[in-house]
Amino acid sequence: MAKRKKSDKKKRPIAVTIIAVAIGVLFLIRLYQVFEPLIRNNVFRTGMTGSLLAGWKLTALGSAFLSSATYLVLSLAGIVVLIGFLRLRRWSWVLLMAWTGVSLIISLVDYFFTRANYAVMASNVIIAFALNITDVQRIYGIRRDDDGSSL
Amino acid sequence: MAPASDRPTAPVTASDLELLRKFEPVVCYTKGEQFFPTDVDHYVKESSLWEHHPDGRDELMVKQGDLTLEKLIESRPAEFGAVRYIRFIEALDLAESARVLADQAVLRRKLGHYFHAGIGRLARGGILPRLLDGLFSLSFLLRGKVSAATAAAAELDYNEIFKEDKQYTYYGRVTRQNGWTMLQYWFFFCFNSWRSGFYGVNDHESDWEMATIYLYEEAGQLIPEWAAFASHDFKGDDLRRRWDDGEELKKAEGSHPVIFAGAGSHASYFRRGEYQAEVNLPLPGWVSGLIHSWNKLWTETLGQPAMNTFHIPFVDFARGDGLRIGPGESQTWSPVVIDESTVWVSQYRGLWGLFARDPISGENAPAGPMYNRDGSPRGSWYDPLGFAGLDKVAPPPQMQQKLTDNCAKVARRQEELEKLIPEKAAELQEKGARQKGMEGNPHLAKQYSALEKEINSLSAEVRNLRREESENSALLQSLTRRLERMKSGGQDDPRAHLRHLAVPDDPSQVLRFDRAAETWAAISLSLLLFAIAALIFFAPKYIWVGLVIILILFVVAESFLRGAFVQTVGRITLILAMLTALILFFHFWKWVIIAALVAMGISLMYQRLRELTG
Numbered sequence: 001m002a003k004r005k006k007s008d009k010k011k012r013p014i015a016v017t018i019i020a021v022a023i024g025v026l027f028l029i030r031l032y033q034v035f036e037p038l039i040r041n042n043v044f045r046t047g048m049t050g051s052l053l054a055g056w057k058l059t060a061l062g063s064a065f066l067s068s069a070t071y072l073v074l075s076l077a078g079i080v081v082l083i084g085f086l087r088l089r090r091w092s093w094v095l096l097m098a099w100t101g102v103s104l105i106i107s108l109v110d111y112f113f114t115r116a117n118y119a120v121m122a123s124n125v126i127i128a129f130a131l132n133i134t135d136v137q138r139i140y141g142i143r144r145d146d147d148g149s150s151l
Numbered sequence: 152m153a154p155a156s157d158r159p160t161a162p163v164t165a166s167d168l169e170l171l172r173k174f175e176p177v178v179c180y181t182k183g184e185q186f187f188p189t190d191v192d193h194y195v196k197e198s199s200l201w202e203h204h205p206d207g208r209d210e211l212m213v214k215q216g217d218l219t220l221e222k223l224i225e226s227r228p229a230e231f232g233a234v235r236y237i238r239f240i241e242a243l244d245l246a247e248s249a250r251v252l253a254d255q256a257v258l259r260r261k262l263g264h265y266f267h268a269g270i271g272r273l274a275r276g277g278i279l280p281r282l283l284d285g286l287f288s289l290s291f292l293l294r295g296k297v298s299a300a301t302a303a304a305a306e307l308d309y310n311e312i313f314k315e316d317k318q319y320t321y322y323g324r325v326t327r328q329n330g331w332t333m334l335q336y337w338f339f340f341c342f343n344s345w346r347s348g349f350y351g352v353n354d355h356e357s358d359w360e361m362a363t364i365y366l367y368e369e370a371g372q373l374i375p376e377w378a379a380f381a382s383h384d385f386k387g388d389d390l391r392r393r394w395d396d397g398e399e400l401k402k403a404e405g406s407h408p409v410i411f412a413g414a415g416s417h418a419s420y421f422r423r424g425e426y427q428a429e430v431n432l433p434l435p436g437w438v439s440g441l442i443h444s445w446n447k448l449w450t451e452t453l454g455q456p457a458m459n460t461f462h463i464p465f466v467d468f469a470r471g472d473g474l475r476i477g478p479g480e481s482q483t484w485s486p487v488v489i490d491e492s493t494v495w496v497s498q499y500r501g502l503w504g505l506f507a508r509d510p511i512s513g514e515n516a517p518a519g520p521m522y523n524r525d526g527s528p529r530g531s532w533y534d535p536l537g538f539a540g541l542d543k544v545a546p547p548p549q550m551q552q553k554l555t556d557n558c559a560k561v562a563r564r565q566e567e568l569e570k571l572i573p574e575k576a577a578e579l580q581e582k583g584a585r586q587k588g589m590e591g592n593p594h595l596a597k598q599y600s601a602l603e604k605e606i607n608s609l610s611a612e613v614r615n616l617r618r619e620e621s622e623n624s625a626l627l628q629s630l631t632r633r634l635e636r637m638k639s640g641g642q643d644d645p646r647a648h649l650r651h652l653a654v655p656d657d658p659s660q661v662l663r664f665d666r667a668a669e670t671w672a673a674i675s676l677s678l679l680l681f682a683i684a685a686l687i688f689f690a691p692k693y694i695w696v697g698l699v700i701i702l703i704l705f706v707v708a709e710s711f712l713r714g715a716f717v718q719t720v721g722r723i724t725l726i727l728a729m730l731t732a733l734i735l736f737f738h739f740w741k742w743v744i745i746a747a748l749v750a751m752g753i754s755l756m757y758q759r760l761r762e763l764t765g
Binding site for chain 2 (some may be wrong): 094097100101105108109112113121125126128129131132134142
């Protein structure tokens with residue numbers, strides 16, 4: 001309990017708030033992406049009307065469910081990271097940076113090969129740059145005060 | 152810090168040979184070293200003399216068996232661009248190559264010449280340097296190279312020479328400049344086997360290495376003050392250590408500096424250990440400029456630790472656990488005194504081994520002690536003081552006098568200034584008063600303007616004199632303090648002159664890499680190539696994206712093994728973010744500029760309004 005109190009006392013830089021807002025935006029986008037395939041396949045209006053698999057291949061409905069489930073996992077992960085981040089936990093910085101990296105790769109692949117999602121790209125860029133700010137890295141224990149170098 | 156009285160001395164009347172013997176070094180080699188300092192006579196007798204012509208022809212001048220030191224220096228005219236060189240090992244055909252390689256293995260078994268690298272050099276660098284290392288290895292297909300069979304034949308021949316003449320030779324030179332007496336020890340090796348024997352940068356026939364001891368004279372005695380060893384990547388001040396720096400400069404029997412020689416490279420180090428040498432790629436100017444700009448952005452704007460990606464790590468093993476030669480050791484030196492009158496030193500300007508046609512010279516043999524590869528004079532020979540950054544340093548007994556002279560000179564100038572400044576200041580005030588008197592008289596406008604120019608000039612002069620006085624005062628204070636310290640016997644920090652200290656790898660740091668990291672280092676480059684091949688075969692449509700993803704995965708895997716996951720993930724994400732930002736700017740530059748202007752406007756307005764409302 002004492003440890004939690006100590007971390008709560010750390011001053012939260014403005015960048016942390018910006019990142020939290022960006023995560024929030026991404027969460028909303030991902031949430032939309034959870035429901036969008038299901039809406040597109042009329043799941044909410046007509047319910048499950050077909051099978052998810054045709055042999056070893058996914059049907060359109062199956063594909064929609066898989067896509068929806070993936071984005072649901074991403075959204076939930078986003079919430080967990082957001083909670084850890086607001087509580088200034090080191091692991092949340094590492095997870096968020098890795099998550100942003102993966103998300104950037106997916107965004108770039110989408111940009112070059114399918115359809116670009118500029119809102120996601122912009123959010124990721126903001127998060128990546130904000131996470132790189134020295135004060136932010138210091139507050140999450142990523143950069144030491146003495147030598148200024150990354151661990 | 153040992154006072155000078157505790158140091159070994161030699162009378163100034165001692166002969167050159169006596170001086171050389173008094174301070175000759177002990178050289179410690181690494182276990183597995185195949186070549187030791189030998190004499191040039193036997194080497195030359197086993198060699199042939201060649202000339203490489205600008206049209207690409209190689210012409211035999213003196214065949215093997217006929218060459219002597221006398222024939223080496225015979226006058227032979229040559230055209231511009233020609234390269235004269237000695238060839239220790241004649242060209243080998245396939246059968247001969249196979250035979251010498253087999254004989255080399257037998258010899259090594261017999262002599263116990265085994266070398267274990269331990270923590271490999273590849274595990275000491277990241278995946279990108281390893282990728283560059285692969286390219287460096289491939290570059291030998293285009294560059295000239297000394298073959299493995301040549302290295303093996305050289306090893307066999309050297310052992311034959313050593314059987315005939317079991318001596319370890321150094322060539323000693325004594326020279327005097329600016330109050331210093333310098334003892335140069337030149338070591339000649341038949342071959343540099345750093346690459347073929349010890350995973351290093353290069354191989355070449357013949358090798359010249361050098362160490363210098365700097366002595367000063369006091370009360371009829373010569374006293375050592377500095378020692379400088381030739382080494383990779385270091386020059387000037389960084390090459391020398393002070394005699395009383397016991398931690399850096401080890402001594403045997405009090406008067407013999409200890410050198411730890413790099414395995415195969417024979418480079419000299421002050422401390423035993425394994426040194427990381429770095430080879431920077433010879434990149435075109437515009438590429439270097441781009442890299443410089445990127446590094447600036449990366450470190451200064453983004454605040455990231457510097458990335459030194461475009462270098463290839465090599466290790467110079469100076470373990471000192473092998474043969475030791477010198478006073479107090481089982482093997483001792485056979486000294487030979489040389490100077491400018493030694494004809495093979497001064498009159499042979501060619502290479503002392505094979506000219507491998509390597510454009511970046513790494514595999515070409517070196518020239519002799521007095522010359523560079525292009526035949527120009529070698530700095531360490533004609534300017535041994537400048538070579539170790541000592542040209543600006545006076546011998547200790549003269550230092551105090553030079554400091555006293557300096558103090559007197561500055562004090563004299565201060566006295567001059569103390570008289571001059573009031574005179575000039577008074578003159579300035581007088582002119583100022585005159586100028587004031589002219590005001591309000593339009594008919595004096597011309598004179599007023601001329602006087603104003605004079606006043607401005609005089610004012611600048613007075614200002615400069617006052618600045619000089621102030622600076623001299625600080626200088627005099629500093630010089631006097633130093634003089635007092637010297638008079639009371641105080642010494643400077645022995646390493647104050649060093650800018651870059653050669654430090655061996657920290658063993659605890661090296662041990663951080665476990666077996667998995669070593670194995671990964673050995674196989675990762677090949678795995679990467681296999682993965683790229685698979686990508687081209689199975690998914691050619693996604694080649695570029697696939698390449699980037701594969702590279703990222705490899706770098707992340709590498710970072711796990713090296714304990715640098717957090718740093719690596721941060722770096723990769725940042726690079727991806729910069730790329731994405733560029734794309735976004737490309738598509739939305741108008742919006743980005745509008746947003747930036749609006750943000751700046753709001754920020755300025757906020758600041759001004761806050762100022763207004765107090």
